[in-house]
Amino acid sequence: MNLTDTINKTDNTDNSKATCSSCEAICCRMKVMIITDTGVPDHYIDTDKWGSETMARLDDGWCAALNRNTMMCSIYEKRPLICREFAMGEDECVSARSNYSEKHYPDTEGKL
Ligand code: SF4
Numbered sequence: 399m400n401l402t403d404t405i406n407k408t409d410n411t412d413n414s415k416a417t418c419s420s421c422e423a424i425c426c427r428m429k430v431m432i433i434t435d436t437g438v439p440d441h442y443i444d445t446d447k448w449g450s451e452t453m454a455r456l457d458d459g460w461c462a463a464l465n466r467n468t469m470m471c472s473i474y475e476k477r478p479l480i481c482r483e484f485a486m487g488e489d490e491c492v493s494a495r496s497n498y499s500e501k502h503y504p505d506t507e508g509k510l
């Protein structure tokens with residue numbers, strides 16, 4: 399399952415396991431390098447200080463391509479390779495959720 403299959407901005411405090419359906423699209427707040435051409439529209443592409451292409455992010459941290467009404471990827475068919483390979487429940491996902499919860503939900507002790 400990919401990170402953006404089912405992302406709902408709902409309860410973020412279930413610390414039993416990582417699920418996209420109860421996650422605030424945390425992985426869509428991470429820096430996403432564009433390393434292959436998957437057809438990401440130009441207006442969603444930024445260039446970092448090293449000259450590499452990344453997904454543009456808004457001031458609040460989320461990827462510019464995230465649909466804020468559905469909290470799902472608006473360019474799903476053209477999303478970068480990194481997004482395709484980011485798997486729910488694997489180490490990166492668990493780590494991202496833990497770091498996010500420590501910062502935003504300290505009462506959960508990093509256990510989303
Ligand atoms: S961080 Fe993990 S659980 Fe949350 S949306 Fe991304 S893949 Fe799904």
Ligand code: SF4
Pocket residue numbers: 401402425426427430453461462463464465470471472473474477478481
């Ligand atoms: S391109 Fe889509 S899946 Fe990738 S970070 Fe942005 S909203 Fe999330």
